[in-house]
Amino acid sequence: MRRKLSHLEHIKAASRQLRGSIAEGLADPVTGAIGDDDGKLLKFHGSYQQDDRDLREERRRQKLEPLYAFMLRARLPGGVVTPAQWLVFDRLARDYASAGLRITTRQTFQWHGILKRNLKPAIAAINHAMASTIAACGDVLRNVVATPLPQQSSLHAEAYAWAAKLSAELAPRTTAYHELWLDGEKLVGEAPPEPLYGTTYLPRKFKIGMAVPPLNDVDVFAQDLGLIAIAEQGELRGFNLVVGGGMGASHGDPSTYPRLAEVIGFVTPGQLREAAEQVIAIQRDWGDRAERKHARLKYTLDERGTDAFKAELEHRLGFALQPAQPFRFDHNGDRYGWLEGEDGRWHLTLHIESGRLLDRGEQRRLSGMRELAKVHTGDFRLTCNQNVIVANVAAGERERIDAIVRAHGLDGYRKQSAIRRHAIACVALPTCGLAMAESERYLPTILDKLEARLEQHGLLDAPILLRLSGCPNGCSRPYLGEIALVGRGPGRYDLRLGADFGGQRLNQVYRENVDEAAILAALDPLFARYAAERTNGEYFGDFLRRAGILVPSPSPSPRRIPSEPVA
Ligand code: SRM
Ligand code: SF4
Numbered sequence: 001m002r003r004k005l006s007h008l009e010h011i012k013a014a015s016r017q018l019r020g021s022i023a024e025g026l027a028d029p030v031t032g033a034i035g036d037d038d039g040k041l042l043k044f045h046g047s048y049q050q051d052d053r054d055l056r057e058e059r060r061r062q063k064l065e066p067l068y069a070f071m072l073r074a075r076l077p078g079g080v081v082t083p084a085q086w087l088v089f090d091r092l093a094r095d096y097a098s099a100g101l102r103i104t105t106r107q108t109f110q111w112h113g114i115l116k117r118n119l120k121p122a123i124a125a126i127n128h129a130m131a132s133t134i135a136a137c138g139d140v141l142r143n144v145v146a147t148p149l150p151q152q153s154s155l156h157a158e159a160y161a162w163a164a165k166l167s168a169e170l171a172p173r174t175t176a177y178h179e180l181w182l183d184g185e186k187l188v189g190e191a192p193p194e195p196l197y198g199t200t201y202l203p204r205k206f207k208i209g210m211a212v213p214p215l216n217d218v219d220v221f222a223q224d225l226g227l228i229a230i231a232e233q234g235e236l237r238g239f240n241l242v243v244g245g246g247m248g249a250s251h252g253d254p255s256t257y258p259r260l261a262e263v264i265g266f267v268t269p270g271q272l273r274e275a276a277e278q279v280i281a282i283q284r285d286w287g288d289r290a291e292r293k294h295a296r297l298k299y300t301l302d303e304r305g306t307d308a309f310k311a312e313l314e315h316r317l318g319f320a321l322q323p324a325q326p327f328r329f330d331h332n333g334d335r336y337g338w339l340e341g342e343d344g345r346w347h348l349t350l351h352i353e354s355g356r357l358l359d360r361g362e363q364r365r366l367s368g369m370r371e372l373a374k375v376h377t378g379d380f381r382l383t384c385n386q387n388v389i390v391a392n393v394a395a396g397e398r399e400r401i402d403a404i405v406r407a408h409g410l411d412g413y414r415k416q417s418a419i420r421r422h423a424i425a426c427v428a429l430p431t432c433g434l435a436m437a438e439s440e441r442y443l444p445t446i447l448d449k450l451e452a453r454l455e456q457h458g459l460l461d462a463p464i465l466l467r468l469s470g471c472p473n474g475c476s477r478p479y480l481g482e483i484a485l486v487g488r489g490p491g492r493y494d495l496r497l498g499a500d501f502g503g504q505r506l507n508q509v510y511r512e513n514v515d516e517a518a519i520l521a522a523l524d525p526l527f528a529r530y531a532a533e534r535t536n537g538e539y540f541g542d543f544l545r546r547a548g549i550l551v552p553s554p555s556p557s558p559r560r561i562p563s564e565p566v567a
Helices: 007-013 022-027 036-045 056-061 083-096 116-128 153-169 176-181 269-286 297-304 306-317 365-375 395-407 443-456 516-533 540-546
Strands: 047-051 068-073 101-103 109-114 208-211 225-232 235-243 262-267 337-340 346-350 379-382 388-393 466-469 483-489 492-497 508-514
Touching (some): 022 036, 083 101, 235 269, 262 269, 262 306, 388 395, 483 508, 492 516
Parallel strands (some): 208 225, 466 483
Antiparallel strands (some): 047 068, 225 235, 379 388, 483 492, 492 508
């Protein structure tokens, strides 16, 4: 029986390539919002309509419409930003946004709280800075992420070049973007179909991430299509393809689950572009267009079988994938402080709590980064752990950079506990319309409390991966945290434990729907045992499994892969 297409499929099909009536909605002075259907199309242009949830109730009482504003997300492949671009983005944050600059878990920037009338000038300014917001959201290939640490300079340059190429060549071609935001020529008549995306684009969002071992800082197994760069003596030989990763789930709905991507084979650099396009095309053709909760590639794979997917890919490509090559990941966090690249240039990774760059009291992170951008002659790299790398610094410039970093309190990485340095929290309240509990705003509080307990057990230096999400959608990739809190309701979370340190094993629920007191009560004895019983260099998640505190789930879903990589 043919299933009914989801409502969004009809909206996309009728949108004349993502135009809808967005222009009319933007011009309507009576409301700060745009229509519901246009709001869905706007995502493809890189923006979400939101409202300030802290003020919702009060405004309702006053019979005012919600305080509508727009979140804008840039598309910055590989997270690379020039100093000139940084200054433009900083200016936008101060002129139009309500909460500074926000580095996301996909190494780009978001601006929150942009009023409707300011959306067009903001998007135009981003484009004039030679960046874009197109396809930063929506049912398309999103920002392509890549390991940002340029320590292995030539390999990194290649990884970045691939991220930029895939991002550019697999982006939507619609002229609606230019028409709406950049005063491009108006389309007359029907829009021609997009070459890759057709008239209805993909069934759901699609994500590509490239890791350069031993760093898995992009969480390559959480991507729809992950690329693991395989090098020999510093020379790029090609990429292992991993498919079907994804984090999103819904509480109480076992048909949705986080899933790790599977390694299906190896391609040479010359084959990569075509392979990536065909993976997307199969998902375009096979993905579920009736039920959006079930429309990611991970579900297509579980339904059709990975072997069938691989056979279809090879059929469309006209060649067989080579066997996957060995690889090994050390960890999926960032390495803080200065590191020298193989070309003698230096790179400074700074820790930015929850990626939020804002001047608040003593903390002057937004100003500090602006001062750095004024003098820095290299580039900046945003990381998938919401941090920033001041990259490509000449040895003689290090002192000047350090002085600015210190003066603006950006040197936290030197003093912080290991758990703080490794923590990630999604945005959640007050802007995220899907948040069930606090995340970014709760992170400092829970960290203080966890640190107090870790200190009692002599564990302040233990590098434990902590991830907080305000709902099960998993924007901080919480299912890959050694400790994770996943929001269920105000002040209540699922406590999940036991992922590994390299992003290759999912965690599992340890306590369901608990409050802070219960979370701390559950963790304290585990910290005590970890302090007393861990073996040399053993990570917290691994310890919990070895000690039998966590028993691996018997269920095949969520999919687990061995903690040891293919060898
Ligand atoms: Fe996300 C939806 C924020 C990375 C899975 N995500 C949202 C929205 C847009 C809420 C909405 O739909 O109304 C959030 C906006 C909050 C706000 O106010 O800014 C939001 N997601 C974010 C960011 C900003 C989190 C952060 O703190 O950095 C990240 C922006 C990434 C980017 O620059 O493109 C972000 N989101 C992720 C990731 C992590 C990743 O991609 O590595 C995931 C898990 C991986 C995955 O896709 O499976 C993720 N976000 C989701 C989902 C669940 C998708 C699913 O398959 O079920 C949703 C909900 C949805 O799409 O319906 C979602
Ligand atoms: Fe919002 Fe949930 Fe994503 Fe957090 S995990 S930003 S609460 S959608």
